[in-house]
Amino acid sequence: MSNTNLLNETHNPALISWVESANVENCDFPIQNLPFASFKRKGSTEDFRAGVAIGDQVIDLKALFALNIFTGDAQLSLEQCCHSQLNAFMSMGKQFWSALRQTLSQALTQGSPFQEKLATCLVAQADIEYALPCQIGDYTDFYTSIHHATSVGIKFRPDNPLLPNYKWVPIGYHGRSSSIEVSGSDFKRPKGQTKAPTATEPSFGPCKRLDYEMEVGIFIGNGNDLGEPINIENAEDHVFGMCLFNDWSARDIQGWEYQPLGPFLSKSFASTVSPWIVTSEALAPYRVQWTRDEADPQPLPYLESQQNRELGSLDLNLQVLIETETMRNAGQDAVQLSQSNFKDSYWTVAQMVAHHTVNGCNLRSGDMFGSGTQSGPNPEEAGSMLELSNAGSEPIKLPNGETRTFLEDGDCVIMKGWCKKDGAARIGFGEVNATILAAD
Amino acid sequence: MSNTNLLNETHNPALISWVESANVENCDFPIQNLPFASFKRKGSTEDFRAGVAIGDQVIDLKALFALNIFTGDAQLSLEQCCHSQLNAFMSMGKQFWSALRQTLSQALTQGSPFQEKLATCLVAQADIEYALPCQIGDYTDFYTSIHHATSVGIKFRPDNPLLPNYKWVPIGYHGRSSSIEVSGSDFKRPKGQTKAPTATEPSFGPCKRLDYEMEVGIFIGNGNDLGEPINIENAEDHVFGMCLFNDWSARDIQGWEYQPLGPFLSKSFASTVSPWIVTSEALAPYRVQWTRDEADPQPLPYLESQQNRELGSLDLNLQVLIETETMRNAGQDAVQLSQSNFKDSYWTVAQMVAHHTVNGCNLRSGDMFGSGTQSGPNPEEAGSMLELSNAGSEPIKLPNGETRTFLEDGDCVIMKGWCKKDGAARIGFGEVNATILAAD
Structure with missing residues (x-):
């Protein structure tokens, strides 16, 4: 096709x-x-x-x-x-x-x-x-950026950044639906257990390493019955559209809690979607070839189709900006932290749908997938502060002289997305934003 | 109190x-x-x-x-x-x-x-x-049996069975709501990617290590607003009641997919609840003291209360039975695989509620927690076949001469629960059952 x-x-x-x-x-x-x-x-x-x-x-x-x-x-x-x-x-x-x-x-x-x-x-x-545009029955977070997976992996597992399953399995995990809110819903800095590497015991208090994650939200239109997988050939027919998604993350809580069953309270305090769902049909002009390095494993048959090869990726620009409280009070505009592109994703939307249902799992109308943090191949294309500040060791310098390693109270994170090329109309996603409030 | x-x-x-x-x-x-x-x-x-x-x-x-x-x-x-x-x-x-x-x-x-x-x-x-008794907006699976966590940990991580966070954090993760069905809903054996330890590449096919998990399902009655944690002192007021819960698990899929973000397709193909919710109030006579070994870390303050110490645990007997197709055809009764008790849980329901919301996460009416597999301190009290068969290495002998390492097509797993003691009426949970159908 x-x-x-x-x-x-x-x-x-x-x-x-x-x-x-x-x-x-x-x-x-x-x-x-x-x-x-x-x-x-x-x-x-x-x-x-x-x-x-x-x-x-x-x-x-x-x-x-x-x-x-x-x-x-x-x-x-x-x-x-x-x-x-x-x-x-x-x-x-x-x-x-x-x-x-x-x-x-x-x-x-x-x-x-x-x-x-x-x-x-x-x-x-x-x-x-x-x-919220729809009732999100279940929310699944994928992990489709190999660049993100590698650079985050180094921080959590220096000796083993990219696990052996990564190039075979479109890794995903179940997320929390109840705390997904629409753009503009500010939220309090979460509290939780953390343990410094040198500490003998954990302590409790406000998160000290609060981060954002620049993701694409993918909305299921018509679902499937339990026990009836969606074939990759039909997978895209089930996708209604996409939005921008900020999967806020408490890195210090995450580091202490996430083994062996995955992130939990480090994510469930808040997630934010942009209000507008851009339909799959509107995005058709921006579909691009999906490639897999010949040196890498090729997908198993249930993750492989001609259409997915030819048009499985999406040329969608993603931008993260920050507006600190100081900037806001001074009337300064938000400044860019990073820019990346969804086309650099290691797995496509069709592969996510096919993988999610291959075990018989049913998707329902309104279910949402997060794409996982979209980081590009270059360091400045990182979709999280964890990556941009090298886990807090290299403060990010803002134009007004402020620095950030992680998010501070009063920071507003703004994400934008758009598709643009010659010969097609520009398609924008609007924006998603929310501001961090102080912990109680 | x-x-x-x-x-x-x-x-x-x-x-x-x-x-x-x-x-x-x-x-x-x-x-x-x-x-x-x-x-x-x-x-x-x-x-x-x-x-x-x-x-x-x-x-x-x-x-x-x-x-x-x-x-x-x-x-x-x-x-x-x-x-x-x-x-x-x-x-x-x-x-x-x-x-x-x-x-x-x-x-x-x-x-x-x-x-x-x-x-x-x-x-x-x-x-x-x-x-289903209610719409389950979000389902969270905990991991509250230290006996299960230790014996399963040995199989997945022989060198590191019980992770350092276990005794501090009531470990939990988000589960899939859409595929939770009520007792009697049979389901097809899931397919998925698996990789044998000796294989160089994964392969795709029907799960070969299909298992059950004997859990207690805990239903939230009235929830909390985002950003407003539920204090452990009030936590039990938010719990409407409990049911029996079978958290079916595909162990071979789980082993290959679960790192670093936790179980996904190894769980989301089916989960089964008993139809009846036994209310918290009905269970009051069976509340018992919760103890924490003095040698173990004592709970952080947000997980500690006098009432939780005095009456936080529940003396609830849990039984797993199997009826194979051969038994069914011969008119033989189901036979017991194990019996355990929820009072052996390392964490209480109140601690689960307090922990889940301490970061501000909102619970909604009808949300369900799985307790995690309830295995007791003795090997015969193991709440999963993975444990009973020592990861498939020691076949379980059934009275009719059949053996099982994991579940086979046609097997019906039945779980029962009851509270019983002198001086109080016996409180039963009914049962949850479902039969494995062959993969397509």
Whole structure:
């Protein structure tokens, strides 16, 4: 399958919307994007419902459904978008996702006869607040960046950084769903047990090595029944879309607790998603070849497909920025800590889906995968502070003279993501941010 | 606090019910028990709703609510028991759980004026089927048996069986919620990657070392807000009750995948709970002293309380039985593989709750903890086949001449639990069972 087969009129970079803000250069939400969120007007008593971003506006899909101007699968889709969470729509499958996208694309294109009516459904993004886009039944965190796995491995296991299973198994583990919140949800620095290497006993107190992890969140649309694995050939049909994901990590708690059963309290205090789910279909132009070094083991057959080889990776730029309290008080802009790209992932989304279900495990609509921290091959592409500060031994210098080894109270971490290339519209993810509050 | 303070008239062993089957010796569900499940008539199109077991019957709480014969907190509780899952009732808290228990106890006692009306709400357990009792948002698996941790540790890490954190941290990890099913849900043997110690590369195929784990399931009633830890002093107020839990495990998949982030596909193919939740209140007579060897580290302050010392453990007998296909075909009864007791757990339920939330993690109503495999101090008290067969090296001999190192297709594993002592009514948990089907 070639990438052009995955493209349709909704991807046409020449499309222009009657919503003028969508046509501005470097806009995250041009008419070729059309991502989904759950929203309501700020501070209102309205119910949350689904919206689609266009420029600096959001289309209220519940209001659009009530207008009854769409027909067929698009209108059936809208009906499921009236709920406070997107799960019902996400579970409908690709046919319905595509139908709604196509209809919205046409209706938002300059010259559409629907302009006047659709305009009544627009709400300014500046005036809204978000909820989690869907109920996340189970959240699984993968570990797909070999660069991250290697550099973190060195810190936890200097003699054995990359374990023998890494190049065979798309390593993942179960995460905590209850503490996943949407961008803007600040949280208190966690407390817990830690033990310094030289200490004879652990102690209890606020985390001293609080970190972020730059990840991609991957949302399952329609799931599978228990005992019925999803074949890699069909795996992508089950993926509704993606978001930005900050998998906050308490490194000192992690180091003491994680053996033998994995990270637990070092992760479960907070995780943060961006509000907008960018659909798989919107990302089609940015699919790229997935390669595996010939010197490395080639995937076992259940992780191998022609489509995965040809188009399994995604050219998605990921950026981490920090705004310290000092910067905020001085009115200074956030500064970049790193930039990396999801295409450097050792495993693809299709491989994650196929692996996750190969034992018969069922995925449900709204389940989320974290991609694992996306660090690139170069040191400055590291997706965590642990890596950037070399486990705290090399302080990161910020432009205002401050330094960081790990996060301090008042620090706001901001993550952005975008796809951009010649011949295709830029697709933005918006951002995810949250600020560290002092421990009680 | 003494144990007698926790007891009330509902625990009186002299109580006799007008439901005669509840008064039979060794009945799991006497009037002093009153556990909750979600049920409907077998094969019917009825909605699932909550029921309480009494003898060989179940009281349909939706029907009882409709009778409108109870008042106050008990009737308010019944209203929340009309849903297909117990979460709403579980979230109401101890005051409501106790009110309903007390009222049901009185109404089911011999001579109650409610007998005639309540009798119209009884359905024979033989005629019903069960659903999961509640929506399990997040499932956490602990590792509280030091005997299990040590004997399993020897097999995975011969040089380092019990890690240095074990005696300080109530080790736990996130599990998979979607694949938790209720007793009787058979499942296919999982497939996955495994690597023999002598092999140079992993291979793919059906699990060859399929195992069970005898655990206690612990259900959270009312949860906590993110960032607001539950103090150990209040921890037990958040626990609605307990069930039996089989945490099926694919040992060969586990051995290859579990480092560094913990078990994943080796667990997520299936987990099975017993249908009945025995409430914390029903278990009050069986609370016993929790002790920590003086030679061992004493708990950090956040894991320490007088009540936990005095009454933190639970004298709950746990039994594992097997019925092979050959036994079933020959009409032979299941035979015991092991018996252990939850009182041998190194950590208590209150410590699990306090630890889980100390970092600010929020628990939600219906969340479940697995206790971890409950193995006792003696080899025959091992709660998994891995331990009983010494990692497959010493086949277990069954009375009919069959042997087992791990589970074979057609094997049905049955787990039972009960509390029993002089001066208190016996409290049974019913059973959890499921049969291994052949891999596709």
